[in-house]
Amino acid sequence: MRVDIENLSAHRGGRPVVADVTVSVPSGTVLGLLGPNGSGKSTLLRAVSGIAAPSSGRVRLDGADVASLSRKEVALRVAVMAQEHSEEFEIPVLDMVLLGRIPHGHGFGRDSDRDIAVALDALDRVGAAHLHHRSFSALSGGERQRVLFARALAQDTPVLVLDEPTNHLDIAHQLELLDLVQAAGRTVVVALHDLNLAARFCDTVGVLVGGRLTALGAPEEVLDTDLIRSAFDVDSTAVVHPRSGRRHFIFDARSTPRRAEGPAHDPSVSAPEGITLP
């Protein structure tokens, strides 16, 4: 399923935080969203998944405007793995994954044998089958992350929207999860902080700075030391991997002292009453 983001702008807390973003994600490809903290990645993902309406512009799924689809129609097309989850539910892991089957017509407590098989298969694929009887709230951060990814897989949608899915994961599980993302054959929009992982797993990367898309293209075309300096304020060294031939980055130091941060990116930011910005 093709995803087209067209001239999309979005507000958070009454403030514009994403401005005029246009990007197309062809069916079955992976778009990585990169950018510093607060640059608008999550806000853009919320709009793509229909969680929050854009203030202008639109998102199309195979041509259909997300705003014109019902919640169920969106949920059959897009599965979301959000960055923050306050799911302290005392429910078994298997039930948590079964929540992903609700759009398919069966719900919590009314799961078919097929739903249960799909959920167990998804848990198996993320290496969490052994956790299926455990309480979700008693899992570690990385275990929860894998279960939530299993829930997104079990939703069985053509589009996956993933907000920093490798958060909390050890290196082996980071690679394993992104291998699964790549092999799933879905259309994926994923926010990532690790530029080397993004270069390895994404077909296209888009770099957001201050809510604007400042670069877009294949990782090998977009990611270089100049881009890293201008977008992230970090000096880096590019090295070529001896086996894959891919470019990797070693991060050396901040380009400018910390005092230059914040207002330079977003002049509209002001300190709350009683607090003095440096």
Ligand SMILES: Nc1ncnc2c1ncn2[C@@H]1O[C@H](COP(=O)(O)OP(=O)(O)OP(=O)(O)O)[C@@H](O)[C@H]1O
């Ligand atoms: N609930 C909210 N209310 C008000 N402002 C918000 C809210 N959530 C986010 N923002 C602001 O919107 C801007 C964009 O935030 P967003 O979460 O989209 O950035 P991000 O690129 O995903 O950041 P990070 O890398 O830290 O996850 C930030 O300035 C943030 O402070």
